[in-house]
Amino acid sequence: MSRSTILSIEDIGKNFAGFHALSGVNLQVGENSVHALIGPNGAGKSTLLNVVSGHLAPSAGRVMFQGRSICGRPPHETARRGVARSFQITSIFAGFSVFENVQMALLAQHGLCTRMFRPAAPMLRDEALALLQLVRLDGQAERIAGELAAGDRKRLEFAIAMAGRPKVMLLDEPTAGMSPDERAIVIHLIRSINRERGVAVLFTEHDIEMVFAIADRITVLHQGSCIADGAPAAVRADRRVQEVYLGEDDDEDAALH
Ligand SMILES: Nc1ncnc2c1ncn2[C@@H]1O[C@H](COP(=O)(O)OP(=O)(O)OP(=O)(O)O)[C@@H](O)[C@H]1O
Numbered sequence: 698m699s700r701s702t703i704l705s706i707e708d709i710g711k712n713f714a715g716f717h718a719l720s721g722v723n724l725q726v727g728e729n730s731v732h733a734l735i736g737p738n739g740a741g742k743s744t745l746l747n748v749v750s751g752h753l754a755p756s757a758g759r760v761m762f763q764g765r766s767i768c769g770r771p772p773h774e775t776a777r778r779g780v781a782r783s784f785q786i787t788s789i790f791a792g793f794s795v796f797e798n799v800q801m802a803l804l805a806q807h808g809l810c811t812r813m814f815r816p817a818a819p820m821l822r823d824e825a826l827a828l829l830q831l832v833r834l835d836g837q838a839e840r841i842a843g844e845l846a847a848g849d850r851k852r853l854e855f856a857i858a859m860a861g862r863p864k865v866m867l868l869d870e871p872t873a874g875m876s877p878d879e880r881a882i883v884i885h886l887i888r889s890i891n892r893e894r895g896v897a898v899l900f901t902e903h904d905i906e907m908v909f910a911i912a913d914r915i916t917v918l919h920q921g922s923c924i925a926d927g928a929p930a931a932v933r934a935d936r937r938v939q940e941v942y943l944g945e946d947d948d949e950d951a952a953l954h
């Protein structure tokens with residue numbers, strides 16, 4: 698199935714004091730697609746996401762979002778245009794309820810300040826509830842956010858991120874530090890947000906089976922270069938990918954299980 702491209706990473710290079718963290722990286726994220734960026738530690742995944750979000754300037758190449766260059770734009774402007782880099786710094790207000798947290802995120806999105814919180818609150822009620830339903834937290838709307846378990850906290854973070862109405866979400870290891878069960882919940886949540894809201898997702902994840910379970914497309918980085926890019930089945934069968942992940946080349950069993 699061909700999709701039109703919403704985010705195009707073109708020939709990106711990034712040097713740190715002469716060290717080539719990224720070299721000639723090309724990657725196209727299709728509209729509405731879930732795109733995984735995988736590779737061993739130090740491959741350049743976080744660096745690439747930081748270049749896309751505007752947190753790092755590339756040494757070469759450009760990033761196009763909906764046909765316009767977003768290179769050199771500050772992160773808040775890139776976010777405002779619809780490319781959200783989430784979950785590095787949690788924006789949850791621990792002393793407020795789950796519902797209030799989402800309402801405040803919506804207020805910020807609508808350009809209203811907290812002074813207007815009370816009058817504006819009813820207006821945003823339906824929207825906040827819809828977001829809580831999206832992340833399946835509507836049953837816990839009145840709970841204090843600081844008391845949520847890790848998986849539920851992640852759900853709230855997704856609802857807050859979605860309040861900004863992103864068109865693309867950049868997620869750097871969204872399941873880091875979670876148990877396998879929590880990880881599976883979050884990965885499937887990413888899938889349902891993508892399906893229900895049509896948000897494209899570019900994410901990194903070390904659990905390869907999770908990646909193969911939900912990604913429409915996978916790009917593999919190794920030492921700053923792209924070594925494979927394509928549909929999950931093709932990437933799984935790719936010999937170089939198997940070498941990088943398993944350190945074997947011609948063993949018939951050296952598939953990514
Ligand atoms: N600010 C920096 N200054 C110098 N070197 C850096 C900087 N940021 C990253 N690097 C180097 O660039 C390379 C890529 O790092 P990056 O964090 O992008 O890898 P990664 O694929 O995200 O790895 P991980 O899976 O461990 O998160 C690494 O060798 C890292 O040490």
Ligand SMILES: [Mg+2]
Pocket residue numbers: 742743744869
């Ligand atoms: Mg990283």
